[in-house]
Amino acid sequence: MKTQLIDTLRSIVGDAHVLVGGDLSAYEVDWRKRFHGKALAVARPASTAEVAAVVKACAAAGVSIVPQGGNTGMVGGSQPDETGQQVVLSLQRMKAVRGIDQGNLTVTVEAGCILQVLQETAATAGYLFPLSLAAEGSCTIGGNLGTNAGGTQVVRYGNTRDLCLGLEVVTAQGEVWDGLSGLRKDNTGYDLRDLFIGSEGTLGIITAATMKLYPLPAASLTSWAAVPTLDHAVTLLGMAHKHLGAGLTGFEVMGQFALSLVAKHFPQQRVPFFKETPFCVLLENSDHESEAHARTLFEQLLEAAMENGCVTDAVVAENLTQAHQLWHIRESIPLAQAEEGLNIKHDISIPVSSIPEFCRVTDAMLQEAIAGVRLVNFGHLGDGNLHYNVQAPENGDAKEFLRTQEERVNSIVYDSVQNFHGSISAEHGVGLLKVEKLEHHKSPVALGMMRAIKHALDPHNVMNPGRVLRA
């Protein structure tokens, strides 16, 4: 039966593109090496028709499918389970940029296109594709859509969902839904597009998408500011919205301990101000007029913020190199944390106005529960997304800390998140990692509707079973 399916898959996508045996770890293991699966086979279709045929063959054989893009996810959503009975359907060969429509400010692209390739293709044509995140060199737009990826520009451009106008999808029955669309207004029935976006491959397979483009800004300036408290950071954010309008394209906050880890483990990086202030903020101002105009607006904002005490010190990058250096500090925090040792990560969101109080309350609870615990707090304050990570006490045994404290820490953090009307997964999704947590923290009414929809669109549970919802 299984050999027969593999033969069928070979007849569909060609012998060379059905991988069985050998080292398949690139498809079977996630990049953080937390999820180790075993695939029956990896199928690499080259077209939408091939994807549809693969789905039909698997469905007929009663074999379930794990769709996979760049395999860069954070929650175990794109690796097969351990049974060796699932087919990994890799979209990597479907990577064409099908076309740019300049007058419509859209680009149509296949699911396997690397995010950075899409960014560069857009830029070459004179446009901005604003989605930007750490994995952009290897993640795919299909994966970005499947997980509704966020990143650093959400304060201005929204998540991947907000950048998408239409989808091409292969359903769980192996039918092709041509929902590609360059339309900004289309009220003809239920919003199937947004249902597939963020469904993590559990309802069907996104094979292509029409995405929004924006004119390239004339200049992008970066500033780094010392702020005395998180409350001041929130006030600064409100001022930045007012002063910069839609020019505000980045607003990242970083706690002192997070920055101290960068200074400690990457001493070649010069981290401004962190010794004198509990928090620093990174601001980005993208201007459609000129660099001079961007600089004037930044200076007016920072002057006003220093006057009312929201900012105690600030620097505006003089050139692109300096701007990259500032962003590089922010991006080095996860690496510095890893150098410091294992830690417990959280990808949470809270209404922006409640973030200071959330941190006060949750910091205190953790410090009371675990003496000497260290908090690596940083994130996209502009959109309410914190990477609120918990590091073992200094000189403690990090492995032992994780083994004994992870459940307890997660309970404290996620219960607090719920008290503050936040989300336990802001931008990474649910995957396998948070399925049980979701059952605990999501409204039963919402979970009931999700299960009804899953059953309606994928009654035989062919598509990525056990992810998002328990199988």
Place this chain on the structure above:
Amino acid sequence: MKTQLIDTLRSIVGDAHVLVGGDLSAYEVDWRKRFHGKALAVARPASTAEVAAVVKACAAAGVSIVPQGGNTGMVGGSQPDETGQQVVLSLQRMKAVRGIDQGNLTVTVEAGCILQVLQETAATAGYLFPLSLAAEGSCTIGGNLGTNAGGTQVVRYGNTRDLCLGLEVVTAQGEVWDGLSGLRKDNTGYDLRDLFIGSEGTLGIITAATMKLYPLPAASLTSWAAVPTLDHAVTLLGMAHKHLGAGLTGFEVMGQFALSLVAKHFPQQRVPFFKETPFCVLLENSDHESEAHARTLFEQLLEAAMENGCVTDAVVAENLTQAHQLWHIRESIPLAQAEEGLNIKHDISIPVSSIPEFCRVTDAMLQEAIAGVRLVNFGHLGDGNLHYNVQAPENGDAKEFLRTQEERVNSIVYDSVQNFHGSISAEHGVGLLKVEKLEHHKSPVALGMMRAIKHALDPHNVMNPGRVLRA
């Protein structure tokens, strides 16, 4: 049985708020008087709990529900059918603005709140709620969400969907889903919010929502430009995106005949340029700096556009009164059309870049099919939405024209829309009016998924049956 249900409804919402008999035309007939229904009763609950109880009572009695906001829709989505067996559930009493969260730039509001009240509440607090459309003085935010209303600011702020962060919904089973949320990032499962938005009351009843706010712009300027062709208008739009960035908050196009009707029927209005040019464009520039800055940007844009021939003449409003006068011309087109006589309306969208060719091709087909037919073409070019309306030949019998030509005209227009990958309902929705058309023009795969979802969430077809999808 039916008397029993009415008694139950009275016990839930109070005698005064169950309307039976008397003149219920405000609830039973749409404002354009195209859809005349007869209700078993009109129930006017005052709270989410009351809405839930009404739904449970109706479901138990096997009586279906027609949710209704301001009853200002265009497609017969919110009136009962003719059987006298449906309950109209009016949300008008649930009109509270529950709260503004300034630091989070959000407002939570009940479904029955009038759009204009929400706009004014936001403005009083110093914020912009950008949704704006002709019916804003009487439509409700619940109806806006149910139909994913569009309007004039979509080029910058998107449709109602794009302005919503979370919903409170009473399901078809009468359960309450508390999906209110002030979060800009939340990837915890399927996007139920966007499924309910635009579902026109067929999946459940939206009772409240958390909506986005923006800082009030420092100034809003309006300009009126003569353009030689639609191709030039599209080029001008691209230039406006580049020059004004996110400041471009309005971009309306109006054909010569549409403007001539305004000049004819409302001679007190001075319509600039229309005699000398086939198209005029209305642009709005909302600036977060100052009026002077907005004016400079506008002048730079218009100068560049006159240099390359996209604009032949232009005026920038000197003050708010002039700006209102210009917008008033645009808003008077539908009224002027009505004065001229009955006409066949279309609310369509086309990828912006294809609009000129669509108009050339479709204009020609209509003119060949019907000698002397007159085209009232205007709309939100910035988001690809045309109100492409067809008026009887001059001095023709408009009633007879509608009776004999409506089907033929619709077929020509909608088939052409499909050829150009457009939508037959850009912002008005499907309701009852376009259910059959949708079956003809929407992909069968998409319709199949829509039916599966409807059945999954509302298996007994309690919620607004026969709208969007055939009962």
